[in-house]
Amino acid sequence: MLIFNKLIYWIGDKPTEYELENVAYINDVEALPFGMGGMLCVNVQEPKQVEGILKAFYQQQKRWSWAVYTTIETPYSRCVTDGIFDLTTSYKAWQNLRSRLESVPLVASLDPLIGWLGINRSRRLTAMKSLESSSIYTYPLIEAFYPDIYSTYRYVLSEKARDILENEQLLDRIRVCSHCNSGHLNYVEVCPQCGSIDIEHQSSLHCFTCGHVGQQQSFQRRGKLECPKCLTQLRHIGVDYDRPLENHVCNQCLNLFVEAATMSQCLSCDESMKVDELVVRKLYRYRLGEAGEYIFRHGKPSLAPELSIKGEVEVSFFQNLLAWLNKVAIRHKEHHLLLGLHFPSLDEYGKQHGDAKLLSLMDQFTRRLSEIFRDTDICCQFKQDVLLVLMPNTEKSSFSALQNKISVLGGQIEDEDFELNVFSWTLPQAIEDGVAVWLETLVGDIYVTR
Template sequence: MINTESDKSSYTIVTNINRRKILVINDVVDIDHTPEIAFEDFDAIFINVINSLHDYNMLAIRLASPLLSEKCRFKPFFASSRLMGWLGEADIIIDGYAPSPTDRNMAQSIDEIYASMRRLNFLLGTEPVITHAEEMFRLVRYAISRNRFSFSSEPVRGMSSGYMALYNYSMWHTGQDRIAALEREFFHSEMLRLGYIRHGRFLDKIHECPHCGGSHLFFFESCPKCKSSDIRLQSVIHHFRCANVSPESTYMWDGELRCPKCNLMLRHIGVDYDKPSAIYTCNQCEESFMYPDMRVLCSSCKRTLSTDDLVARDVIEYEFTPDGIHAFANYDVVHTLSQAGFYGYTSTRNFMDYVRLFSESDKSQGEILVVVRFYVFDPDADAMAALDARPPVVNAMSRFFNYKSALWGNNYYFMSRVREGDVAQVQGRMEYELKAELNDYRGQHRGFQFELLETYLYYPNTDPEQFVGRLEEQRRH
């Protein structure tokens, strides 16, 4: 029997046969910002939004996601059977499909998920996500809560380096694929160092651009002489009578085959020729060659490369160790796993550590760091400190997930990795959009002040300690 605890047009809360409360989403609901819905009010979520607009359904799922929503975090997540096969990448966070929220099989699955969490001593209620490192922690904790103790490698659409199914439905946003790849690599190396994961089986080998690390590459066969890819493959004809060997096009004469050396017509009865091989001919310069060159275009940084320039990378499977499962289940990992490799808002120490990390990275070739420093004064910060782990202005700036940021007293820093040829463009865009957002915040908060103080450029072949020292010294002035 269904007990309706709350009857809203956009959602209802019902009780299943095992006395679990199910939040039924009938329309798009911003759960985290709906005061009438509390974390303790429900045990599982059922998506019952069926709209002809795919993006509308995706929004409803995102706002109730056990991975992204604070009130729904880690809770069993089900969807109407009518949505089966229509959710694309979001299917990875669906625990099952059911005809109704009170379905018996769904009720059993919910109890099994909670039983698994109890066996793991899984801590369900955690603090809100603040930094990108914590986003990664939540992603891994979610996988463990669903007994996914390994993350295998398979191609992932839209990721420049692909190959990480665990991150298929995560916090990454458009334009972040390069940053995401670097942060995942750092994250894995840190977890290996701490003994939280171990290498599993070898899966594949991919090749990456040496400049940006992207693996979305285009390959073009091209002429060794003029580099054009306008080439054609044709047979080579060997004329037995005069031993001439040349491309078939040189034999073509008025629709028949005539030897260009001895001018005799080739016989089709009592054949006096064969085709021992094939040869390429360039349509632009008429050069003939046995093997074309291979030209590679990186779709990320638009550089043209040779195949010898590419960097090979092994793709392997990772497995969580018992220590890793315990650490993530109990949320002990946040105090031991450094955040230095992650973008988003972070501590000042981790912000400065990233400069050191960047200077040592073998993948920083062709990139520099752009750091923009603002002076900010927010009289609301003290009054709201007890209500929020972050200063109010940080919440307002949280949409800039492509930047690493830190607040040091009244100095607000933003950092971006930039290809050297794009510095002027990116620097101008950073300064413009950050000032615009801070100006909007000032319009809504009386007494708030800000000023762009300086923009710094850090090159990886220079002393990181000198650069960090410069930031620290100028902060005092």
């Protein structure tokens, strides 16, 4: 697996100030050998070009296991490389990385993020500010490793929740639109009565004699102050007149007011909302967490999948088990039940209430589910919004009782937007094209039913 040669792969201009040994100059990342534990240095001066090369590099398999340097630092390179190339320290760091790689038993099957953070302890998962992105901050490394992920922020939160990652430092706190998650917002003062943005600052005066309140200008007469209503001369503030606190006026409804209300307007989707309706996001820099550390060393999650809903099992494991149980059912004329729980509004919920709230909702829900199911039932998060539960030796007839229990449970979740649909299938089934295809078809039907 580890590449044998000790060559430094160098893209871009050759270095001028020193002579490199054991170096291979290449023009394109396509020329890199496959295998793990190599070293790449990018020596181009144009930040966009650095970014392009690094992105292409990480599209290839197992590149997390490489030591990667650049000769200029860019906001992007800071998030996905080991820093600026230095003849002695970079070479040494690379050797350390290689020896770590050799000492990890199941290195080839490691998750890229865990592997990347694990083989070099100075690496951190960092957010990058990018005005081109509607969410303003992204995690470039997550984008590079998992290009299909819809929200890198949400992904990072869930890895944090599993202790794969651990907070190191809070980098920023931003507010995003509760409709579309955009961070491009405009804050605008509006009339507290009618909501119009057409408001102005106005200095007005208040005549004590007749109570008239009006613009300061309308009191100006021949260089003196005189009430336009009762024509009293106003000499002393506090005695003849004062300034009202309401020093704003709305040009729409003519309301006078002390303090304008603030609304936030989303520049991406045009929705406007109150500032306290915005969703707060905290952007952290992360290091490898305790569970991540364990997986890095042992290649497996620290909790070997328990055969109970309390500990979910992975998809591949679930599939194998299902295939086996199906055969058992045919041979011994047994009946098993497969449940599908679909949360159709999950994605919408995340957008509305924020990802942190979504995670806590899911957490709350799974905890209650484990009270319903038996220790022998096996649960698997098959898709982001589909949970499958395998219930051995359960007849179809018990489905309605179960469905009741689950809908009671759904009702206990204190949230109106939360929606849950329950599906069921019996085993045995004729599974001809393999269990993976069969399951995909089932779940496909769930989406169609919606």
